[in-house]
Amino acid sequence: MTATAGQNARNELGRNVLGRHCLVVIAAALLVAGCGSKAHPTGHTSAGRPTTPTTSSSSTDCNALGINPTGMREGTCTHAGITYVIVDENHMLRLRTLSARLSAVRTAIAMVGGSQPATAHGRFVIASILITNRLELRQGFDAGGTRQAGLILDGTVYPEDVGAERTSAPSSCQAAKVSIAAGRSVVCQVVFDVPSASAADLGKHGRADLYLVDFGADLGGSVLPQLIGQIRLYR
DSSP states (O other): OOHHHHHHHHHHHHHHHHHHHHHHHHHHHHHTTTTSSOOOOOSSSOOOOOSSOOOOSOTTBTTTTTOSTTTOOOEEEEETTEEEEEEOTTSOEEOSSEEEEEEEEEEEEEEOOSSSOEEEEEEEEEEEEEEEEOSSSOEETTGGGOOOEEEEETTEEEEOOHHHHHHHOTTBTTTTTOEEOTTOEEEEEEEEEEOHHHHTTTBSTTSEEEEEOOTTOOTTSSSOOSEEEEEESBO
16 A cells, blocks of 8 residues: 555545544533633634633532632542543543553654554644553453544544554554553553644643543443543643
8 A cells, every 4th residue: 555545544534433423522522611621712623611610509510629720620520410530741540440641742743653654634642641450350442443532622622543543653552452451551642633733732721631531431432421531731
């Protein structure tokens, strides 16, 4: 397969996956309004968020607890019936079946590893995460076609670029077919393709969060996970 053919195949896979699942992933961002990144009216899929806490009668509400970009508290909270666990970028995220820590995040115009090179439509955001299996049986991350990670950047939600992960990122959780023994940890990568202008906002306060969900859950599936972890990509 030529490089051009490989790129076309990746683009087609990305379009097909996005077409099937993006509405569900976008719904997740809308539900977390106010808890994660601040709204920024750019991009094709806007997830509006208030920039200041809103009042709530619930003692577990994210905004009421200050677990948002304004209060910058960490912890477990709820919004619109969904439970969120939100931590700073240098802290461990603990969900029911796994723990995760951000090891590194970077951007790239292209990736040349794997069976085919890939060029981003804008820039790739590549996040390396340390994943620990909290269960008693071996588990796979992003196993069986699920997507356990998502990125919200400047108010727009991006699913994993599965095509690039599988063909051009040998260290990705998808390509490596990560299988984690009970109590053990593995580092792997998740990849997102974002506009260049948005990529420049990584690290700016309130602009980006990494979503992660438990083993067996799927941010791109037909049923929205009831527990979503968020790692802030800012301080």
